[in-house]
Amino acid sequence: xxxxFKNIKKIFVIIIMFLTIxxxxxxxxxxxxxxxxxxxxxxxxxxxxxxxxxxxxVTINTxxxxxNRNSERIEVNSKIFIKTKQGARILGSIAEINKxxxxxxxxNVKALIEEKFQIASEEMKxxxxxxxxxxxxxxxxxxxxxxxxxxxxxxxxxxxxxxETKKLHFYNTWLEIFGFPIIYTPYLQTPxxxxxxxxxxxxxxxxxxxxxxxxxxxxxxxxxxxxxxFTFSVVKTSKINLLIESQYRKIFNLGHLTLExxxxxxxVNESVKGFFKINGSRRIDQTTSLNxxxxxxxDTSFLGKYGYDERDRFLNLISYEKFDHSSSLxxxxxxxxxxxxxxxxxxxxxxxxxxxxYKKFKKTGILLREKYSLVGVSRREGTGYSRLSADFELSxxxxxxxxxxxxxxxxxxxxAYLENKSTTNGYLFKLYPLGALELKYPLFRAKNERSEVxxxxxxxxxSTDTSSAxxxxxxxxxxxxxxxxxLFKLRKIPGIDRQEKGLRLxxxxxxxxxxxxxxxxxxxxxxxxxxxxxxxxLLSSGLNGYESDILLSGNxxxxxxxxxxxxxxxxxxxTLKRSDTSLKLTKTRYQxxxxxxxxxxxxxxxxxxxxxxxxxxLNSSLTKNWSGTLGLRRNLVNNEDVNAxxxxxxxxxxxxxxLSLSRRNTTSNLLPKDSRIDLVVNFGNIGSKYYKTKFSxxxxx
Numbered sequence: 001x002x003x004x005f006k007n008i009k010k011i012f013v014i015i016i017m018f019l020t021i022x023x024x025x026x027x028x029x030x031x032x033x034x035x036x037x038x039x040x041x042x043x044x045x046x047x048x049x050x051x052x053x054x055x056x057x058v059t060i061n062t063x064x065x066x067x068n069r070n071s072e073r074i075e076v077n078s079k080i081f082i083k084t085k086q087g088a089r090i091l092g093s094i095a096e097i098n099k100x101x102x103x104x105x106x107x108n109v110k111a112l113i114e115e116k117f118q119i120a121s122e123e124m125k126x127x128x129x130x131x132x133x134x135x136x137x138x139x140x141x142x143x144x145x146x147x148x149x150x151x152x153x154x155x156x157x158x159x160x161x162x163x164e165t166k167k168l169h170f171y172n173t174w175l176e177i178f179g180f181p182i183i184y185t186p187y188l189q190t191p192x193x194x195x196x197x198x199x200x201x202x203x204x205x206x207x208x209x210x211x212x213x214x215x216x217x218x219x220x221x222x223x224x225x226x227x228x229x230f231t232f233s234v235v236k237t238s239k240i241n242l243l244i245e246s247q248y249r250k251i252f253n254l255g256h257l258t259l260e261x262x263x264x265x266x267x268v269n270e271s272v273k274g275f276f277k278i279n280g281s282r283r284i285d286q287t288t289s290l291n292x293x294x295x296x297x298x299d300t301s302f303l304g305k306y307g308y309d310e311r312d313r314f315l316n317l318i319s320y321e322k323f324d325h326s327s328s329l330x331x332x333x334x335x336x337x338x339x340x341x342x343x344x345x346x347x348x349x350x351x352x353x354x355x356x357x358y359k360k361f362k363k364t365g366i367l368l369r370e371k372y373s374l375v376g377v378s379r380r381e382g383t384g385y386s387r388l389s390a391d392f393e394l395s396x397x398x399x400x401x402x403x404x405x406x407x408x409x410x411x412x413x414x415x416a417y418l419e420n421k422s423t424t425n426g427y428l429f430k431l432y433p434l435g436a437l438e439l440k441y442p443l444f445r446a447k448n449e450r451s452e453v454x455x456x457x458x459x460x461x462x463s464t465d466t467s468s469a470x471x472x473x474x475x476x477x478x479x480x481x482x483x484x485x486x487l488f489k490l491r492k493i494p495g496i497d498r499q500e501k502g503l504r505l506x507x508x509x510x511x512x513x514x515x516x517x518x519x520x521x522x523x524x525x526x527x528x529x530x531x532x533x534x535x536x537x538l539l540s541s542g543l544n545g546y547e548s549d550i551l552l553s554g555n556x557x558x559x560x561x562x563x564x565x566x567x568x569x570x571x572x573x574x575t576l577k578r579s580d581t582s583l584k585l586t587k588t589r590y591q592x593x594x595x596x597x598x599x600x601x602x603x604x605x606x607x608x609x610x611x612x613x614x615x616x617x618l619n620s621s622l623t624k625n626w627s628g629t630l631g632l633r634r635n636l637v638n639n640e641d642v643n644a645x646x647x648x649x650x651x652x653x654x655x656x657x658x659l660s661l662s663r664r665n666t667t668s669n670l671l672p673k674d675s676r677i678d679l680v681v682n683f684g685n686i687g688s689k690y691y692k693t694k695f696s697x698x699x700x701x
Contacts, residue, residue: 029099030054031067043069055097057085058104058126062095072099080106088113088131088161090124103127114193116140117168119159133159138170140193141654151655152177152683154188166192177655177681199223202231208677211305213239227251241265243306255282255289262308263298273298275308288322300339305672312339327357347377347384369393382420389415389496405440411463415496432499434463436490449516457526459506461490465499482542483567484553487526492543493536500536505529508551519558526551540607547572561586576600590620612636625652629660642666656682 034049045067053060053074063078074097082090082104092106104126111119111133117140121133136159141150157172170188174181191198202219215237222230228250235243241264248259263274277295284290294316303309319332334349353374360367371391378384393411400406417428442455476495486492488506493499508526528548535544542549549569556564568579582595599611618630631645647660658680664673 029056031065045069053097055099055104056102059083060095060097060104073097074099082106082126084126084131084163089115092124109133113161116193118143121159129162129164131161131163133161138168139654141652149179151652155181161192166195167198168192197223197229203680203682205678205680207235207237209237209674210676211239211672211674212676213237215240217245219245252282254284256280262306271298273302275302287324288320291317291319291321293317294335295337297337297339301672303339307676313337314339326359327355330354347379350376350378352376364396366394366396369395378420385417385419387415387417387496389413403441403443405442407438409436409438409490410434411436411490413491413496413499417497428467428497430465430467430496430499432463432465432491434461434490436461438488449518451514453510453512455510455512457488457506457508457510459488459490460503461506462503463491463499464501480537480541480543482549482551482569484524484526484551487528487551498536500534502534503531504534519556521554521556523554524552542569542577545572549577550574577602590618593617610637613642625650627651631662640665654683656680658682 033047061081076095090111092109095106109124121136139153160169219233233245257280314337332352336346411434413432514520537543566581601610616632629647633642645662
């Protein structure tokens with residue numbers, strides 16, 4: 001009986017303990033452990049061995065703890081690991097959890113938020129949606145035994161991570177870069193790690209320039225929903241009272257829109273100085289799109305002086321484009337802005353309608369190509385013209401048994417002009433028939449890993465102008481660059497109001513050599529021959545006379561990382577007139593691009609000054625974190641640099657420092673002389689690392 005009574009007593013105690021333990025498993029609170037001991041006298045539970053606490057959105061791992069049911073406090077005196085559903089990982093030495101107030105307090109903690117931002121703190125408190133760190137040091141940089149000193153840290157009296165707003169709040173904070181305190185701020189707010197877009201201040205850049213003085217640029221970024229943003233920047237230097245910049249960007253499902261502006265605030269009795277640019281496109285469907293690209297400028301020197309753009313001519317356009325497999329339609333409004341001469345008034349082109357189509361007749365193999373255009377040109381003083389043109393071409397290709405390829409072409413270009421000038425006839429009709437026969441004879445030879453192709457090319461072309469002898473409108477472009485692409489163009493003048501006339505032969509010889517996986521090169525030589533002296537081109541083009549200049553060009557590619565290209569134009573007695581040579585070397589750690597332009601003066605062709613110019617661009621990865629750039633443009637005739645630049649970049653997982661130095665030695669209305677230094681420091685956007693494939697390997701996983 002006594003033994004039975006003892007067994008009943010043990011079962012009763014186990015039932016009481018089981019019921020008590022069940023009370024620990026509330027809806028959002030539970031404890032798991034290998035050993036769990038309950039003291040009825042003190043009403044305290046003791047847990048040991050792989051202890052896990054599930055408390056609201058927090059999971060806590062430790063080796064031992066005590067839970068006082070009277071005060072509802074949990075005390076942890078061993079190392080503790082805290083994991084939150086919001087992505088925080090926290091290590092601590094001791095901790096206290098208050099079940100009643102639902103707070104967690106830990107000492108000597110190290111935290112990792114979203115595997116991107118590390119925090120070391122004397123004390124941490126989880127209170128509702130806030131995680132509060134006292135005397136905290138935070139950085140997104142890697143901290144390891146091999147890298148104990150991070151590139152930069154934020155040392156704060158208090159750091160608050162709000163899980164609801166997804167923001168980090170820093171109070172009384174010093175920014176230290178490579179161990180040196182740089183900037184103090186009483187308050188700083190940033191998005192939490194993982195947030196890729198958030199409003200706030202961007203990294204400032206520092207400027208030192210002869211023209212602009214010494215100062216800084218401070219941009220502010222503002223999000224406007226998921227598909228738009230606005231950036232507002234202020235530039236202040238010793239020579240600029242204030243320069244205001246802004247950029248608006250909007251992404252559509254099938255397009256984008258960008259608005260950019262920069263201007264100097266108005267002074268008394270002064271007009272606005274600045275620019276406004278619109279760039280955008282919108283696809284209506286798979287084959288149709290709308291485009292706009294226009295720049296409004298207050299004066300010719302603004303863009304070059306303040307470093308926005310060095311171009312001297314801008315094309316402003318609004319266009320509608322539609323394409324399919326055999327035709328295209330383009331409707332545009334065009335306006336050029338010239339910065340070379342502020343007194344030059346460029347014409348407005350409205351409309352500019354162009355339609356192209358082609359069709360191949362399967363039975364005969366004849367290809368029909370058609371082009372139509374309607375162009376209206378007008379100026380402020382009332383002059384201008386309208387032009388309606390049509391271009392028809394029939395061509396057929398034959399390949400003979402001996403390998404000769406023959407192509408026959410028949411072309412008719414016609415245009416009707418209506419001029420706005422009242423002093424002239426006002427109407428002009430142009431008709432340019434053309435016939436051509438092209439012959440190619442490719443000779444191929446291959447042996448082992450080598451292959452060679454030698455191909456003579458000849459085009460016999462005849463064209464004429466059957467319209468009246470009325471002077472042309474002389475508005476279209478007549479500039480032609482004599483190179484390997486224009487050598488075999490049937491019509492070498494891009495405009496329509498005048499065209500090349502007479503019988504001519506475009507002749508050339510092309511040679512191609514390739515050694516598998518080692519190198520390849522090609523050489524081409526060509527010239528134009530005529531039966532009559534031609535004066536249809538500009539004097540400097542090299543295309544006038546019975547014979548054109550001689551064109552020699554070639555390319556070399558070696559081991560897929562060395563490219564050399566050269567184009568040379570010689571006179572009829574084989575004297576060099578101009579040449580362009582370029583070299584590009586690409587290696588794993590560096591890339592070199594260089595070019596040499598040589599123009600021999602010839603007063604008879606309108607070139608009175610000799611030009612020889614060298615350009616050099618070098619990009620190099622100096623070390624794992626350091627890279628450098630070098631740029632040079634040098635006038636070899638006057639033995640002086642036109643401009644030169646040098647840049648250094650230091651980049652690791654959490655900081656990007658970009659230093660650039662430049663010098664412009666030439667002086668013009670657009671680009672005055674200037675020496676400039678720019679420094680930009682980006683602090684690795686706390687929310688995302690520069691090396692996005694890397695995660696922290698030094699703190700908590």
